Amino acid sequence: xxxxxxxxxxxxxxxxxxxxxxxxxVMNIAATVPEHDVKILDLNxxxxxxxxxxxxxxxxxxxxxxxxxxxxxxxxxxxKSAKKNGVTTIVGGFHPTMDPNDVISNSEIDIIVRGEGxxxxxxxxxxxxxxxxxxxxxxxxITYKDNGRVIHTEKRPIIxxxxxxxxxARDLVNYDQYHYLGIPADVIETSRxxxxxxxxxxxxxxxxxxxxxxxxxxxxxxxxxVRKNKSRKIIFFVDDNFIMDPKRVKKFCRLLREYGQDRIxxxxxxxxxxxIRNPDMLKEMRKAGFVLLFVGFESFKQESLEIMKKHHNINxxxxxxxxxxxxxxxxxxxxxxxxxxxTRKDTLKTFKIAKEIGTDIFMCNPLTPFPGTVLNEQAxxxxxxxxxxxxxxxxxxxxxxxxxLSRDEIADLVRIGHKSFYLSKYFFAGRKNLNLLRPxxxxxxxxxPMFISNGLKHFILPYLRRY
Numbered sequence: 001x002x003x004x005x006x007x008x009x010x011x012x013x014x015x016x017x018x019x020x021x022x023x024x025x026v027m028n029i030a031a032t033v034p035e036h037d038v039k040i041l042d043l044n045x046x047x048x049x050x051x052x053x054x055x056x057x058x059x060x061x062x063x064x065x066x067x068x069x070x071x072x073x074x075x076x077x078x079x080k081s082a083k084k085n086g087v088t089t090i091v092g093g094f095h096p097t098m099d100p101n102d103v104i105s106n107s108e109i110d111i112i113v114r115g116e117g118x119x120x121x122x123x124x125x126x127x128x129x130x131x132x133x134x135x136x137x138x139x140x141x142i143t144y145k146d147n148g149r150v151i152h153t154e155k156r157p158i159i160x161x162x163x164x165x166x167x168x169a170r171d172l173v174n175y176d177q178y179h180y181l182g183i184p185a186d187v188i189e190t191s192r193x194x195x196x197x198x199x200x201x202x203x204x205x206x207x208x209x210x211x212x213x214x215x216x217x218x219x220x221x222x223x224x225x226v227r228k229n230k231s232r233k234i235i236f237f238v239d240d241n242f243i244m245d246p247k248r249v250k251k252f253c254r255l256l257r258e259y260g261q262d263r264i265x266x267x268x269x270x271x272x273x274x275x276i277r278n279p280d281m282l283k284e285m286r287k288a289g290f291v292l293l294f295v296g297f298e299s300f301k302q303e304s305l306e307i308m309k310k311h312h313n314i315n316x317x318x319x320x321x322x323x324x325x326x327x328x329x330x331x332x333x334x335x336x337x338x339x340x341x342x343t344r345k346d347t348l349k350t351f352k353i354a355k356e357i358g359t360d361i362f363m364c365n366p367l368t369p370f371p372g373t374v375l376n377e378q379a380x381x382x383x384x385x386x387x388x389x390x391x392x393x394x395x396x397x398x399x400x401x402x403x404x405l406s407r408d409e410i411a412d413l414v415r416i417g418h419k420s421f422y423l424s425k426y427f428f429a430g431r432k433n434l435n436l437l438r439p440x441x442x443x444x445x446x447x448x449p450m451f452i453s454n455g456l457k458h459f460i461l462p463y464l465r466r467y
Contacts, residue, residue: 001035004064020044022178038169060087104144104150124136158212180234181450183450190213191244196311199375223235227264237268246277246281286328291444293332301350307340308340333359342404385400
């Protein structure tokens, strides 16, 4: 039996300061090796000093960590401690999968698990336990070093049967520390894969284009697992394409009600196109407990939407918001600042339209050319990123200039976007708030006041004070 420490790195920027989600990725991986001694350390919820982390790491044989572009530099610092103590280091996630040659070049990293880890990780642990780090060539889906030589083993096939995956190891984390703006929360994944081609996204390269999903019954069982912890009030489905199959969603909603598992607030991501094509699905979702849809509008300049290959227009976005409101659902709109071809005037117009169409919650982020995206290839080709830029040294500020906006101008517009939304008459007394008086929005009065007060106190006001 091996002693395995799985770490979720600290990610303390943006809304992550007030939204603390359980580390579903490492919880999924932990569930694949129940015969071993596994501990999950979530630094995002409970940060440790370097000295504390050093002491903790030294107790284990293997350190597994989810490495993100946003935490690349800090992760390498933590991994140095592991190497000092002779601990085998394994990293996984989007960034190492998309750029394995760069990541494995770091002396702190022994092995990369590329792509899905649920099949690869337990096989890798078995090989490490029996044969050590030098006989790993038969383990599919990894990158490692053998006497200084980088080895990329054969790509592992995707997991076709999502119902075959083990339930997340929720018993290995302390749920008291997870919340959405103070409201106890949990997360569930029910599908993987994406058939779309958004230029700023690497999901289709990581999970692959084929969309795979768990069955409605398995989904209900996962909700029931979460509801065993009676303190949880909200579940967020982290799927990039939760409503890809409306029939699946509607059956899931009916089963939730049939099994009495609908007494919890549910949220998910959704696309404009699927919303407007399936108004009957929205009705079923609301009946089952859904209260909020996270929608990536990204921009309201049509040329920008076409460049990034988003398949909707402003009128469809407006219709999508109205359909959600008509069915008692709030809309969390996400936008990108610094889109190719967009000027400051274009961006400010997008912020204005976001309010005009009735967006309930607003979030914007700078355009970022993450590894594995078409945008990354374009940025390298056109010299949009600073000379010598490396993800190890990223300070989490805007990464690239465009012909229209500098990185400083993009950062300024991100601040203006949040300020113009949350400190406006619209947010406090706009047309959208009239919806809350309608019977379909009864649920808001159970969680809304806490959501707003905590959001203002812990995110919006501190954010504005800094700038």
